[in-house]
Amino acid sequence: MSTDVGGVAADQLQSLIMRIERLEEDKANLLADIREVFAEAKSQGFDVKIMRQVLRLRKMEEHDMKEQEEILDLYKRALGMQ
Structure with a gap:
């Protein structure tokens, strides 16, 4: 059962926030990978x-x-x- 705090389903909110945080972390890792590919391309003269x-x-x-x-x-x- 979800805990209501001021009309907000706290458990549901926490779950959504945690999912977004994981996706943001994945996004940061992907951006780092893309930067590495561009650096490799640059080192190869592109x-x-x-x-x-x-x-x-x-x-x-x-x-x-x-x-x-x-x-x-x-x-x-x-x-x-x-």
Whole structure:
């Protein structure tokens, strides 16, 4: 049976908080692993900034990517960069 404290189910709240804390710890470990992979890529001569851009582009829908490229081209032309 759950303990009610001021209308809050304390056991349930504690369980949720503990789950979030475990997930946050997992997330921190994953971020550390990703940093290690980027460091390895950099040590092998890859441009990490470009790799991050490629990853961002791979997550995008094709129509969104094309729209972004068209706007970038338009802005570059307006600034005399092409």
